[in-house]
Amino acid sequence: MNADTRQRIVMTAMELFWEKGFQSTSIADILSRTQAHSGSLYHFFPGKQDVLAAVLEAYRDGIEEWLLKPAWSGVDDPIERIFALLAGYRTQLVTTGCTYGCPIGSLALELHEPDLRIRELLAVNFAQWTSAIERCLDAAGARLPVTLDRRRLAEFTLTVMEGAIMQARTYRDIASFDRNIAVLREHFDMLIETAKGERVPA
Amino acid sequence: MNADTRQRIVMTAMELFWEKGFQSTSIADILSRTQAHSGSLYHFFPGKQDVLAAVLEAYRDGIEEWLLKPAWSGVDDPIERIFALLAGYRTQLVTTGCTYGCPIGSLALELHEPDLRIRELLAVNFAQWTSAIERCLDAAGARLPVTLDRRRLAEFTLTVMEGAIMQARTYRDIASFDRNIAVLREHFDMLIETAKGERVPA
DNA sequence: ACGGCAGTTGATTGATCGTTCAACTCCGTC
DNA sequence: GACGGAGTTGAACGATCAATCAACTGCCGT
Numbered sequence: 001m002n003a004d005t006r007q008r009i010v011m012t013a014m015e016l017f018w019e020k021g022f023q024s025t026s027i028a029d030i031l032s033r034t035q036a037h038s039g040s041l042y043h044f045f046p047g048k049q050d051v052l053a054a055v056l057e058a059y060r061d062g063i064e065e066w067l068l069k070p071a072w073s074g075v076d077d078p079i080e081r082i083f084a085l086l087a088g089y090r091t092q093l094v095t096t097g098c099t100y101g102c103p104i105g106s107l108a109l110e111l112h113e114p115d116l117r118i119r120e121l122l123a124v125n126f127a128q129w130t131s132a133i134e135r136c137l138d139a140a141g142a143r144l145p146v147t148l149d150r151r152r153l154a155e156f157t158l159t160v161m162e163g164a165i166m167q168a169r170t171y172r173d174i175a176s177f178d179r180n181i182a183v184l185r186e187h188f189d190m191l192i193e194t195a196k197g198e199r200v201p202a
Numbered sequence: 203m204n205a206d207t208r209q210r211i212v213m214t215a216m217e218l219f220w221e222k223g224f225q226s227t228s229i230a231d232i233l234s235r236t237q238a239h240s241g242s243l244y245h246f247f248p249g250k251q252d253v254l255a256a257v258l259e260a261y262r263d264g265i266e267e268w269l270l271k272p273a274w275s276g277v278d279d280p281i282e283r284i285f286a287l288l289a290g291y292r293t294q295l296v297t298t299g300c301t302y303g304c305p306i307g308s309l310a311l312e313l314h315e316p317d318l319r320i321r322e323l324l325a326v327n328f329a330q331w332t333s334a335i336e337r338c339l340d341a342a343g344a345r346l347p348v349t350l351d352r353r354r355l356a357e358f359t360l361t362v363m364e365g366a367i368m369q370a371r372t373y374r375d376i377a378s379f380d381r382n383i384a385v386l387r388e389h390f391d392m393l394i395e396t397a398k399g400e401r402v403p404a
Numbered sequence: 405a406c407g408g409c410a411g412t413t414g415a416t417t418g419a420t421c422g423t424t425c426a427a428c429t430c431c432g433t434c
Numbered sequence: 435g436a437c438g439g440a441g442t443t444g445a446a447c448g449a450t451c452a453a454t455c456a457a458c459t460g461c462c463g464t
Contacts, residue, residue: 005441005442019314020314020315021225021312021314023223023225023226024225024314026420026421026422027421027422027423028420028421028422036442037442037443037444038422038423038424038443038444039424039425039441039442039443039444040441040442040443042422042423042424042425043440043441043442044441047422047423048422048423099314100314105311105368106311106314108368108371108372109307109308109311109312109368109371110223110311110312112221112222112223112226112301112302112308113222119372119374122372123372123373126369126372126373152381152384152385153385155369155378155381155382155385156362156381156382156385156386158365158369159361159362159365159366159368159369159382160358160361160362160365161365162364162365162368162369163360163361163362163363163364163365163366163368164361164365166307166310166311166361166364166365167328167357167360167361167364169310169311170310170321170324170325170328171325171328172321176357179354179357179358180357180358180361182354183354183355183357183358184358187389187392190389190392190396194392207411207412228450228451228452229451229452229453230450230451230452238412239412239413239414240413240414240452240453240454241411241412241413241414241454241455242411242412242413244452244453244454244455245410245411245412246411249452249453250452250453
């Protein structure tokens, strides 16, 4: 199987879904940018939904290589790694004039009646992201309170990131994003302060 | 001017945009549920975008009456009012099987190239919501640290709410929403604890 | 009784959508 | 050099979309 055309279609669709969303992207859009023809697309995919599924699978399989690795190069401290990842999304916002944010989050809110398959792929992408944060929190060890529910805080970090992107896009203002991340940082600082108190028992 | 048909169209469009989003809602959908005809709609609105604008104006004008008042009846404590408002969104999620969340947030992420007018209406809706929270934080007075940036925390509350809804919808699980709100509650608790220390100076 | 206008009716338009399909090219196998 | 399947081409289809428009209705002021 010549996977070249298939991969080009997936990459192009990934770009377009990010720029214009799923519904606003037509098959013709994908084809013209890929310089392929409709028959080729339908040779590899039963329909448009399946192209979306392939895009979400590509995100799922590429998170380590394309998201975490670049954001974490030169950053060793586990807590700073969390904020380095958030800074990556910040850069994405800035370079697009606060237009495009997290592709998964946009799709999650755009698709009102997604397939079970699509919804599970969205969930897996979120879950992978959350797990990456959770690993950082685990690596922070005793700097965070021992009683802290690390999975929950990881979830919360994703929540803040997605909400912050939504507002930055709406206001077309990165300052909104920064203020939200600053509050999250203060939350972490308070937790670290609490942990300090724990480590010196009476 | 017979505003009855116009208002019925706006209300129907409000429902449909909430259920299916803006793009997935066709003019025909609105007309059939309103039991009106296309000419009537185009008599009141130049186009589909203008129906959306009218919907967002209705949200903007109805926030006090339809959102804050019901959520705050019987709740006097300003901080509890914040969480009562969040509980309102929780109810909305539960009664729809975690399908529909905040209509403004959904539209904000769905529309990738909105009119200036539409974007400003989205921003105004967010700003009004944030201001309502900010008023609660102000009313909490010395229970919160004096140095606390109340506007920023209000923004943060919206951020968490929107992000939590996004995840609850993706996972089709209200527990995800609850966990996120619980972390926000703990953030408030830590701030209140900090303020207690301030009020008893050495 | 009449004119004028707000509001309604619903058939119609042209564009665009996702999808189909028969014909075609290319290339490895026997 | 014939065969077959993977992959390509691009015209065509039916459905659906937002939007148009000329004809119509009912009401209000005069």
